[in-house]
Amino acid sequence: MEALIDKPGPIEVETILSANWVAPLSGLLNLKHPVAVKAGIRDREEPIEIYTHLLRHPSHGAFMVDTGVSKRFVQDPKGVGVGLVIRNFAKLDRMKVRNEPLSAVQSKGVELKGVLMTHLHFDHISGMPDIPTDIPFYTGMGEANTRQLQNLFFQGMENRLFEGRPAIREFQFTKDPNDRFDGVVDVFGDGTLFSILTPGHTAGHVSFVARTPEGPVLLTGDACHTRWGWDHGVEPGTYTYDRAKERKSLLALKALSERHPNMIVRLGHQP
Numbered sequence: 249m250e251a252l253i254d255k256p257g258p259i260e261v262e263t264i265l266s267a268n269w270v271a272p273l274s275g276l277l278n279l280k281h282p283v284a285v286k287a288g289i290r291d292r293e294e295p296i297e298i299y300t301h302l303l304r305h306p307s308h309g310a311f312m313v314d315t316g317v318s319k320r321f322v323q324d325p326k327g328v329g330v331g332l333v334i335r336n337f338a339k340l341d342r343m344k345v346r347n348e349p350l351s352a353v354q355s356k357g358v359e360l361k362g363v364l365m366t367h368l369h370f371d372h373i374s375g376m377p378d379i380p381t382d383i384p385f386y387t388g389m390g391e392a393n394t395r396q397l398q399n400l401f402f403q404g405m406e407n408r409l410f411e412g413r414p415a416i417r418e419f420q421f422t423k424d425p426n427d428r429f430d431g432v433v434d435v436f437g438d439g440t441l442f443s444i445l446t447p448g449h450t451a452g453h454v455s456f457v458a459r460t461p462e463g464p465v466l467l468t469g470d471a472c473h474t475r476w477g478w479d480h481g482v483e484p485g486t487y488t489y490d491r492a493k494e495r496k497s498l499l500a501l502k503a504l505s506e507r508h509p510n511m512i513v514r515l516g517h518q519p
């Protein structure tokens with residue numbers, strides 16, 4: 249991967265702001281990290297953004313990375329299978345949809361071929377009600393089967409959204425020969441798009457590097473939610489499956505971007 253990514257490539261990446269939202273900073277950023285403690289950062293409500301990224305490959309077609317938020321999800325959460333606990337816990341009333349993901353994709357005159365998921369948390373699958381049921385979804389290994397506390401609440405909704413769709417396809421990672429990452433996969437097999445296994449936020453979380461005419465674009469997903477966290481190397485907070493792995497994944501991505509200074513970095517929930 250790293251021998252290739254500084255060469256311009258054919259993929260177009262467009263990041264679409266799908267919704268504005270808020271979350272407690274303590275979820276997004278580890279406030280107990282010594283760097284955060286030293287900076288005196290306290291918990292507060294933090295404005296965040298929810299994205300979908302439209303990737304266009306000249307022969308493989310158009311793919312979304314994560315789904316953004318559909319209006320139906322916010323206006324009729326019950327109707328799309330979101331239970332009361334989640335509706336309250338997740339402050340859905342504070343979610344403001346700016347661009348519906350599928351209409352944003354269709355307005356470009358492209359046909360969606362698949363959805364590549366960084367992970368399956370609800371703010372990343374909340375555009376699913378708009379996505380045709382024959383479109384395949386791809387995730388990291390084990391992502392769909394992991395049971396964790398957060399997933400206990402979300403499992404019902406997740407099952408409902410994936411009902412009647414093709415089985416989720418998993419990226420088949422191979423070990424990174426340089427041992428810098430847990431795994432890397434060449435998504436199309438032509439060296440234009442790579443998925444990097446970056447576990448920690450969830451068990452099977454992945455990030456992506458696309459080769460574009462302007463240089464490599466890194467989509468971190470929720471390996472890093474915030475701009476401050478990226479700039480200071482502080483991993484996410486309580487929204488964490490495995491803290492040690494999460495920290496390792498974030499530092500590996502930061503080191504990657506430092507080895508490739510022309511890399512454009514797009515974070516999970518902030519510009």
Ligand SMILES: [Zn+2]
Nearest residue numbers: 369371470516
């Ligand atoms: Zn997220």
